[in-house]
Amino acid sequence: xxxxxxxxxxxxxxxxxxxxxxxxxxxxxxxxxxxxxxxxxxxxxxxxxxxxxxxxxxxxxxxxxxxxxxxxxxxxxxxxxxxxxxxxxxxxxxxxxxxxxxxxxxxxxxxxxxxxxxxxxxxxxxxxxxxxxxxxxxxxxxxxxxxxxxxxxxxxxxxxxxxxxxxxxxxxxxxxxxxxxxxxxxxxxxxxxxxxxxxxxxxxxxxxxxxxxxxxxxxxxxxxxxxxxxxxxxxxxxxxxxxxxxxxxxxxxxxxxxxxxxxxxxxxxxxxxxxxxxxxxxxxxxxxxxxxxxxxxxxxxxxxxxxxxxxxxxxxxxxxxxxxxxxxxxxxxxxxxxxxxxxxxxxxxxxxxxxxxxxxxxxxxxxxxxxxxxxxxxxxxxxxxxxxxxxxxxxxxxxxxxxxxxxxxxxxxxxxxxxxxxxxxxxxxxxxxxxxxxxxxxxxxxxxxxxxxxxxxxxxxxxxxxxxxxxxxxxxxxxxxxxxxxxxxxxxxxxx
Amino acid sequence: xxxxxxxxxxxxxxxxxxxxxxxxxxxxxxxxxxxxxxxxxxxxxxxxxxxxxxxxxxxxxxxxxxxxxxxxxxxxxxxxxxxxxxxxxxxxxxxxxxxxxxxxxxxxxxxxxxxxxxxxxxxxxxxxxxxxxxxxxxxxxxxxxxxxxxxxxxxxxxxxxxxxxxxxxxxxxxxxxxxxxxxx
Numbered sequence: 261x262x263x264x265x266x267x268x269x270x271x272x273x274x275x276x277x278x279x280x281x282x283x284x285x286x287x288x289x290x291x292x293x294x295x296x297x298x299x300x301x302x303x304x305x306x307x308x309x310x311x312x313x314x315x316x317x318x319x320x321x322x323x324x325x326x327x328x329x330x331x332x333x334x335x336x337x338x339x340x341x342x343x344x345x346x347x348x349x350x351x352x353x354x355x356x357x358x359x360x361x362x363x364x365x366x367x368x369x370x371x372x373x374x375x376x377x378x379x380x381x382x383x384x385x386x387x388x389x390x391x392x393x394x395x396x397x398x399x400x401x402x403x404x405x406x407x408x409x410x411x412x413x414x415x416x417x418x419x420x421x422x423x424x425x426x427x428x429x430x431x432x433x434x435x436x437x438x439x440x441x442x443x444x445x446x447x448x449x450x451x452x453x454x455x456x457x458x459x460x461x462x463x464x465x466x467x468x469x470x471x472x473x474x475x476x477x478x479x480x481x482x483x484x485x486x487x488x489x490x491x492x493x494x495x496x497x498x499x500x501x502x503x504x505x506x507x508x509x510x511x512x513x514x515x516x517x518x519x520x521x522x523x524x525x526x527x528x529x530x531x532x533x534x535x536x537x538x539x540x541x542x543x544x545x546x547x548x549x550x551x552x553x554x555x556x557x558x559x560x561x562x563x564x565x566x567x568x569x570x571x572x573x574x575x576x577x578x579x580x581x582x583x584x585x586x587x588x589x590x591x592x593x594x595x596x597x598x599x600x601x602x603x604x605x606x607x608x609x610x611x612x613x614x615x616x617x618x619x620x621x622x623x624x625x626x627x628x629x630x631x632x633x634x635x636x637x638x639x640x641x642x643x644x645x646x647x648x649x650x651x652x653x654x655x656x657x658x659x660x661x662x663x664x665x666x667x668x669x670x671x672x673x674x675x676x677x678x679x680x681x682x683x684x685x686x687x688x689x690x691x692x693x694x695x696x697x698x699x700x701x702x703x704x705x706x707x708x709x710x711x712x713x714x715x716x717x718x719x720x721x722x723x724x725x726x727x728x729x730x731x732x733x734x735x736x737x738x739x740x741x742x743x744x745x746x747x748x749x750x751x752x753x754x755x756x
Numbered sequence: 757x758x759x760x761x762x763x764x765x766x767x768x769x770x771x772x773x774x775x776x777x778x779x780x781x782x783x784x785x786x787x788x789x790x791x792x793x794x795x796x797x798x799x800x801x802x803x804x805x806x807x808x809x810x811x812x813x814x815x816x817x818x819x820x821x822x823x824x825x826x827x828x829x830x831x832x833x834x835x836x837x838x839x840x841x842x843x844x845x846x847x848x849x850x851x852x853x854x855x856x857x858x859x860x861x862x863x864x865x866x867x868x869x870x871x872x873x874x875x876x877x878x879x880x881x882x883x884x885x886x887x888x889x890x891x892x893x894x895x896x897x898x899x900x901x902x903x904x905x906x907x908x909x910x911x912x913x914x915x916x917x918x919x920x921x922x923x924x925x926x927x928x929x930x931x932x933x934x935x936x937x938x939x940x
Contacts (some may be wrong), residue, residue, distance in 0.1 A: 714938040
C-alpha cells in the first residue's frame with residue numbers, strides 16, 4: 261500500500277501551480293477586458309451578449325469599433341492591467357505552457373508513484389462518505405479523514421474534479437479559441453457549441469477555479485493553516501511557527517513575482533514582448549503552424565453582423581476612390597519578385613476564378629463571426645509575380661493612418677502587417693474583394709483585404725494598397741512584424 | 757462612447773464637519789474605496805430566465821424544508837403551536853412569492869414576488885438565528901443547537917435568495933420577464 265505522504269515533487273508542484281494559476285487568472289482577466297462581453301454560439305452580434313463586464317455604452321448613430329469597447333482594468337485584478345492586451349496575451353500563453361508542462365509532470369508522477377490514490381476514488385463507498393461529510397460540514401464540524409489518507413471524502417472528490425476535469429476543461433476550451441485549431445478542425449469548435457460558447461465556458465471555468473481557491477483556502481484555515489502548510493512545505497509537521505513563517509514567505513514571494521511581472525510589463529513592454537514571445541513563438545510554430553484551414557461553414561451559419569475592428573481611412577483620396585467604387589484604386593506588388601506589377605481591381609478579378617470561403621473570423625480581442633469572403637487566392641498572385649528565393653515574408657501596406665483614423669489606438673503611422681511566405685500558399689489565403697456576396701464594405705477593408713484563416717484577425721490587413729515581398733522585416737516600422745506588433749506588442753505569429 | 761452616469765457623493769463643504777467629511781471622501785477616493793464599492797456596476801448579466809428559475813427553485817426549497825418540518829420532520833417531537841403557524845405562513849408566502857415571480861404578467865407583481873421572497877428569506881434566517889441565540893418561547897432545546905445540517909442548509913438557501921434579489925435590485929441581473937435593452 262502506498263503511503264500517501266507529501267513527497268518533494270508534490271510539494272514543489274503545488275507551489276509552482278499556485279504561481280502559474282494566479283498568473284493565468286490575472287492575465288486571463290486582462291484578455292477579457294479587451295472585449296468584456298460574453299456570447300453563445302459563434303457570433304458576437306451587439307446586444308446578444310449574456311454577460312458584460314463594462315460600464316461603457318456604445319453609440320448607435322455612428323461607427324464605432326471594438327477598440328472603443330476595450331476596458332481598462334486595475335492591475336490588482338489583471339496582468340498587467342490598464343488596457344494591455346498584448347502583454348496579457350504574452351503572460352497568459354507563456355504561463356499556460358508552464359502550467360501544462362507542470363500538469364503533465366504532475367500526472368506522470370502521480371501515477372508512477374501511486375500517489376493518485378489520494379485523489380482518485382476506487383470504491384463506490386466514496387459517495388455515501390461524501391454525503392456524510394457534507395452533513396458534517398453543515399453541522400459546523402470537521403469530518404474524519406479517509407482511513408490512511410490525507411483528505412476527507414468530499415475533499416478527495418473535489419481535488420479529483422479540479423485536477424482531472426476542471427484543469428483539462430480549461431485547456432480544451434482554451435484550445436477551442438485558437439484560430440489555427442478552429443480552422444483545421446471546425447468540428448472541434450462545434451463540439452463546444454461554437455467559438456463564443458467555448459470562450460464563455462472558459463470564463464465559467466475561471467470562476468470555478470476562483471470558487472475552488474476560495475473554498476480551498478477556507479478549508480486550510482479551518483483544518484489548521486500551520487499544520488497543513490508544514491506538510492506542504494516541509495513534508496512533515498514539525499515546528500509550527502516555522503511553517504507559518506515559511507507559508508507567509510512563499511505567498512509573499514508569489515506576490516513579488518506578480519508585482520515584478522506587472523511593473524516590467526508596464527515599464528518595458530518591448531522587452532517582455534521579445535523575451536516571452538521567444539518562448540511562445542517556438543511552441544506556437546511547432547504545435548499550431550502546421551494547421552491549415554479546412555473550413556466550409558454552411559450558408560445558414562453566416563453571422564447576421566460582423567463587428568468592426570479598425571476604422572477606415574479618413575483621407576480625401578480614399579473617399580474619392582470609394583465614391584467611384586474603387587475603379588481608380590491600384591495595388592502595387594513589388595519587392596523581391598521577378599515581375600513587379602500594378603493591378604487594378606479588374607485585373608485582380610481577372611487573375612482567375614473567384615474563390616469563396618465561409619469561415620470563422622477570430623478577432624484578437626475575442627469576438628468572432630462567420631462570414632463569406634470572395635476573392636483571388638493569394639497563391640495566384642504569388643505565381644504571377646514569382647518571388648525571388650530570398651523572399652521570406654510579405655508586407656501588406658494599407659491606406660489606414662492609425663494616428664489619423666483610429667483615436668482609440670495606441671500609436672500612429674501607416675498600418676501594415678507582415679506574413680510569413682509559408683502561409684501565402686495556404687488554400688484559404690485569399691485577397692478578398694467581396695464579403696457575403698457583395699463588394700467588400702468600406703468598414704471591412706474595401707476594396708481589398710487579406711484573409712488568412714489560421715491567424716487572428718489583425719493579421720488580415722484591410723484597405724490594402726501595396727504588397728512587398730521582403731527578406732527581413734526588422735527595418736520596417738519598429739521592426740516587430742506589423743503595426744500592432746510595433747505599437748501594442750502583439751505577437752507576429754498569431755495562431756492563437 | 758459614454759460612461760454610464762455615476763453616483764456622486766454629496767459632501768457638505770461649509771464648517772468643520774463639512775471639511776472633515778470632505779477629507780474622508782477625498783481619502784476614500786484616493787484609496788479607491790468608492791471604486792471598490794461600485795465594482796458591481798462593471799458586472800451585468802442578461803439571463804432573466806435562469807435568474808428567475810434559480811430564484812423560484814431556491815424559494816420553493818425554503819418552503820419545502822418548512823413543509824417537511826410542519827408534517828413531522830421537525831427535530832423536536834413537540835413544539836409550540838405558534839411555530840407550526842409560522843411554518844405554515846412561511847410556506848404559503850414563499851409559494852405565493854414564487855408564483856407571482858413566474859406568472860406575474862405585470863412587472864409590479866413580479867417585483868412584489870421578489871420582495872416577498874426576500875421577506876420570507878430574511879424572516880427565516882432571523883427566526884433560525886434567534887432560536888439558536890436568544891431563544892424562542894417554549895423552545896429552550898434549540899438554544900446553541902447549530903449542528904443541524906438541514907437548518908444550516910435552509911439558512912444558506914435563504915441567504916442565496918437574498919443575494920440573488922440584491923443582484924436584481926442593483927442591476928447586475930435582470931429577472932423574467934424583464935430583458936436587457938442592449939442594442940449597441
